[in-house]
Amino acid sequence: MTKLSKKQKMLAEKLDADKLYSIDEAIKTVKELATSKFDETIEIAMNLGVDPRHADQNVRGVVSLPSGTGKDVKVAVFARGDNADKATAAGADKVGAEDLMEDMQAGNLDYDRVIATPDMMGVVGRLGKVLGPKGLMPNPKLGTVTPNVEQAIKDAKGGQVEYRAEKAGIIHSGIGKASFSEDALRANFDTLVNAVVKAKPSGAKGKYVRKVAISSTMGPGLKIDLGEIEGA
Template identity: 80%
Template sequence: MAITKKQKAVAEKVDREKLYSFDEALGVLREFASGKFDETVELAMNLGVDPRHADQMVRGMVSLPAGTGKNVKVAVFAKGDNAEKATAAGADKVGAEDLMEDMQAGNLDYDRVIATPDMMGVVGRLGKVLGPKGLMPNPKLGTVTPNVEQAVKDAKGGQVEYRVEKMGIIHTGIGKMSFKDADLKANFTKMTEAVVKAKPSGAKGKYVKKVSLTSSMGPGLKIDVSDIEGA
């Protein structure tokens, strides 16, 4: 996509080395916004961990107070009453062996997969399919649960998963450009607090090394880590 004159002018004003406050960075990204679509505001956190070691893995769920602005597609493995509850709560697809076969055939257009504990025998056969996509239900993340109704509501209501990648970086969306400044800041604060709280026992030295904020069409801006409590 070609850069507009307006975006070029803003880009020339961006100081790549400056440490911005969240409010300053968001102001720059708003200037840069194309206005052609509702851009996602994205957060990146470089952490002092090596996720190849189990005691340095950083992963969890957090409910963003202002939601994500995204329509989250949820699949649920459940039977009987639980299947009915999941459907009533707004799950996009609910099933058992039939859902497993559907996923094995390559139908994996979901953002979250949830399962009741009794369905893990079926779900376990999808490890090679769901694992690489980060969709495998996990009790620690609340995606293996007898309370599928609440899990679906949480997923649809702004709960997001964060997970550190190989290079020690967490990338996650924290809302849309159409959100109010205060809502984006609330989501940013909630996400950074959750990551700081999830500091693993094996992390040595500085935990939060770098933080940056960007948008779908915007520049990457360094955020002052000292603004993040506990970092």
């Protein structure tokens, strides 16, 4: 277990586990607590009043964070011919067809996003059991099955993130790095939260956004006052 620095211990002692923080105060405090030697990721957790096991309560989508993610996103693309050339030129980390499928079947899945042109879905479909559990299966609704591979790669590497409610109805997502300014993190926070609020499914009953918290990779979670979140 990582030991806390003197500064972290001092700040942690000031934290009230039951306190509801304003968004700006939470972001400032989380940044102050992120004193590890590496640039910690600032993460958000949203507890939603949905049961993803029901089709009409699924919450999933993509959104482009205005300040980017600060992360080097690895992208694999299923394409042939001209589209394969375009994908390579656009900065894809791996481009292929059956060879890429076999590589993934062998367990080489070190990618953050998998993109495919529509004509490649016959090949990609064989990877359902491999990519599905990792949330990497290309999907037209998420813009990862598209003839415009160049734009999809640009979006993926330029700050686009996918959000998805897990079994317990919780969404986890990074909104930047501790090195980001408070304003940059706030812009990303608002963009992601607003996207999730707008994605409220028809089957959601009662209170939709139940809890929101932010933390750094190595830091404690701070609860957000939902009064600041429109639609919560």
